[in-house]
Structures are given as C-alpha cells and as structure tokens.
Amino acid sequence: MANYLSYDRLSQEYKVFLSSLNMTSVPKTVDKALARKEWSQAMDAEMEALQKNHIWNLVPLPAGKKIGSLEKYKARLVAKGYTQSYGIDYLETFAPIAKFNTMRILIALAAKLN
Incomplete structure (x- = not known):
C-alpha cells in the first residue's frame, strides 16, 4: 500500500489520528x-x-432444550434486533459494519485523490 499512497500532504493532527488507529488492538477472546x-x-x-x-x-426454558446449548454462534450483538420476525428472518444475523482496513483504505484514497 505504501507504494501507492503517501501521507505527506496530510496534516500533523490527521497523521496522529491515523497512527492511533494502528495502535488499537482488538482482543481475540473474551x-x-x-x-x-x-x-x-x-x-x-x-x-x-x-x-x-x-x-x-x-422466559421459561423450552421443552427439550438444555441451558447453555447453542444453535448458532454470533460474533456481534444485533442492532435493532426487535425488527426481526420469527419465521421470516429471526435466525439470521445482520452486522452492517465496515471492516477497519476498508475504512483506512477509503480514508487514504480520499486524501490521495483530494
């Protein structure tokens, strides 16, 4: 990426902001x-x-279910989960979140292309 983008024209404040993004680490486990x-x-x-x-x-535990059993692993909490309808999209997981690297590339391209 460094071969195509340059941070030379960015303000010092913005460079500090971008470097702080690199220092934030996301834990892999709870x-x-x-x-x-x-x-x-x-x-x-x-x-x-x-x-x-x-x-x-x-609610009471459904018949035939055990406490702690999983039907599906979910990586994120569902935003506005109350809008889902049982029998239609209740078991689907929606996470409209952009990946960190995608945002970095978009910011870098915007800076490069003015």
Missing part, C-alpha cells in the same frame, strides 16, 4: 477482553444499555 479495563468497561456499558432499553425478557 478472556483477553475482560483482562483489559477499557474493553471490560465497554462490555459493561453495552449490557447496561440493553437492560435499560428492555431488549430482552426472561
């Missing part, structure tokens, strides 16, 4: 995330928001 204060606080804040907004209700 244990690693819980070991870091900032990630633990972010998870706590998310859980508090979900509880405050009454996102879920506790």
